[in-house]
Amino acid sequence: MTLQCEEHKKEPCLRCGSCKKAMSRNHPDIIYVSHEKPASIGIEDIREQLISDVQIKPYTGPYKVYIVDEAEKMTVQAQNALLKTIEEPPAYAVILLLVNNGGALLPTITSRCVTLNFKPVRDEVIKKYLMEELHVPDYQAEVSVAFAQGNVGKAKQIATAEDFSDMMEAAFRILKKGKDMEVYEMVDAIRSLSEQKHTVYEYLDLFLVWFRDVLMFKATHEMDGLVFRQEYHAIKARANSSSYEGLENIIKAIETAKARLQANVNFDLTMELLFLTIREN
Incomplete structure (x- = not known):
């Protein structure tokens, strides 16, 4: 401009x-x-x-x-x-x-570009912008901020997306019903979702925030610090069934899956390894 x-x-x-x-x-x-x-x-x-x-x-x-x-x-x-x-x-x-x-x-x-590194914008600044400028409700702004990880444009896109709640429900369905699904069924489900409007990276980011909530609840046993507070019962159940080490392994596996996909590693193999880690921990 x-x-x-x-x-x-x-x-x-x-x-x-x-x-x-x-x-x-x-x-x-x-x-x-x-x-x-x-x-x-x-x-x-x-x-x-x-x-x-x-x-x-x-x-x-x-x-x-x-x-x-x-x-x-x-x-x-x-x-x-x-x-x-x-x-x-x-x-x-x-x-x-x-x-x-x-x-x-x-x-x-x-090698042909000039690289300019931008720092992530603070969560409270993004939340204030979403609520005051875009009139986004408090809870939706909080979820958008957690999901965007310092990216204002991404936070705005999420906060104003009409189908974001549907996307969350689809992601949570895989996480909550995973124990009753075969690994290949979970892979097929995430592939089907990512071939629609949203990318696999957006679903992986949702997984990441959800498991961070699980880890947070396991450490504090408090609901206030959770991003997905409406998922309290599922988060509590997962916190009770997973160890600290297991949850850290899952979070690391999600980050690894994102890196592998960005490096063009085979989609099915990457997601199978991720879902195996989620089930084992």
């Missing part, structure tokens, strides 16, 4: 026509690269929205800014296609690759 601001200062004025268009996501020279598949950004997405478009000069501002959110989801083919554009971009082009895990990008991509 600052790059396109008509006042050309260090901060955007938020008043000029360019700033207003940027805030409403209507600026013709600020392009958000979108993708239909929730789990990946394909080569056609990058070619059509960035590589082909970047040759067209800016319509109104001095720059054309391309924002690729969750750029770690770019396939290897998409990243390779982007290499030449990143190496020799037009003078007016600014390409922002937003990632949660820089290690998921090819070294040939990262």
